[in-house]
Amino acid sequence: MRRLLATAAALLALAAGTARAEVGLVTLPAQGQEGPVTVFYPTAAPEQPVHRGPFTLSLAPDAPPARGNGRLVMISHGSGGNPWVHTDLARALVHAGFVVAAPEHHADNSRDPSDPGPDSWKLRPAEVSRAIDEVLRDPRFGAQLHPDDVGVYGMSAGGHTALVFAGGRWSPGLFARHCEAHIAEDFPACVGLITRLRGDWFDGLKEWIAVGVIRHRFGDDTAWQAHDDPRVKAVVAGVPFAADFDPTSLARPRVPLGLVTADGDRWLAPRLHSGAVLQACRPRCELVADIADGGHGALLSPPPPPAVLHGIAADLLDDPPGFDRARMAAVDQRIVAFFQRHLPP
DSSP states (O other): OHHHHHHHHHHHHHHTTGGGOEEEEEEEOOBTTBOOEEEEEEESSOOEEEEETTEEEEEEETOOBOOOOSOEEEEEOOTTBOGGGGHHHHHHHHHTTOEEEEEOOTTSBSSOOSSOSHHHHHHHHHHHHHHHHHHHHSTTTGGGSOTTOEEEEEETHHHHHHHHHTTOOBOHHHHHHHHHHHTTTTHHHHHTTSOOOOSSTHHHHHHHHHHHHHHHHHTTOOOOBOOOOTTEEEEEEESOOOTTBOGGGGSSOSSOEEEEEETTOSSSOGGGTHHHHHHHHTTSSEEEEEETTOOGGGGOSSOOOTTTOOHHHHHHHSOOTTOOGGGHHHHHHHHHHHHHHHSOO
C-alpha cells in the first residue's frame, strides 16, 4: 500500500508540473579539506549553456529554487570523477522534483586524482554526510527539504560508498586478500590506471609486483570500515567496487538497496563485484537495471569526450562497439523510479 501511495504521489507531482522544471546549479564552496558540493535543483529560471571542464551543459546557474518533492539525493562520483559526468541522471531526478547534491571527494576527483582506492574509500561516506549537512544548512534548500529522507546514489568507487550507507562493512585487508586471490582476472580493479596486462611475459611480473605493493600497503589493515547516517533511507549502487565487503553485512541491507550492473564491465569484473553483492543481498535488494551490453563507463552520462579519455582509461571506460547509449535515459528513469518508491513525498 505504501508503494502504491508513493507511486500515486509521484504521478501527481508530475501532473503538477514538477517534471517540467528547469535545472538550477549552485556550487557550495570548499571548506578546508572538504571539496565543493555541486547542487542541482528545480527552478523556473531559463537554462543557458554552462561550461564545466570539457562539458557544455544546459543549466541555470545560481537561479532561485522552485519547490520540488522535498527530497534530497546525494551522488558519489567514481575515482577521478566529478559531478558533470552524472548530469543526465541529476537532470532526470530534478525533473521528478528531487534536489541532487554531489560532493567532490578528497584526492580522488578529476582535479586531484592523487589518492584513489582504500584510503579514499575510508573518507568518502563521512564526506557525503557532511555534504548533506551543508545542503540542509543552506537557506535556499534547507527549508524545503525533509532532513530525514535522503537517498544516495554512487557509481564505481561511488558505488562502494553507496554500499556503506546500505549497511555494508569492508576492510583494506579484504581488498588485499581479494587482489592476492584474483589478481589476473581482476587486475584493473586492483591496480587502476597505473598499468595493464598485455598477454606477454611481463604480465607475471606486473602481477607479482602489484600483489606485493597491495599486501604491503593494506594487508595488515583488517579494521572494519562502516558508517551509519540514519537520514539515508534508500541507496542505489551502480557498478560498484565491492570485493572487499563482508558479504554477511549486505545480506540484510539497512535500507532499500538497488543495484545497476553492466555485463560488459572490463574494469570491475561483474562476477566479483556487483554480482557478488546481488548474490549476498537477494531477495532483500533489487536489480534496478542490468545493462547487458554496457561497459563500466555506461553510467557516465554525459560521457567524457574522446579527447579526454586515452590509453588505459579509454580501454576501460569507452562504450563497447555497437552499444546504444540512447538506452541510458531509460536506466536513469528506473533509478528515479526507485527513489520515488522509497522516498515518497
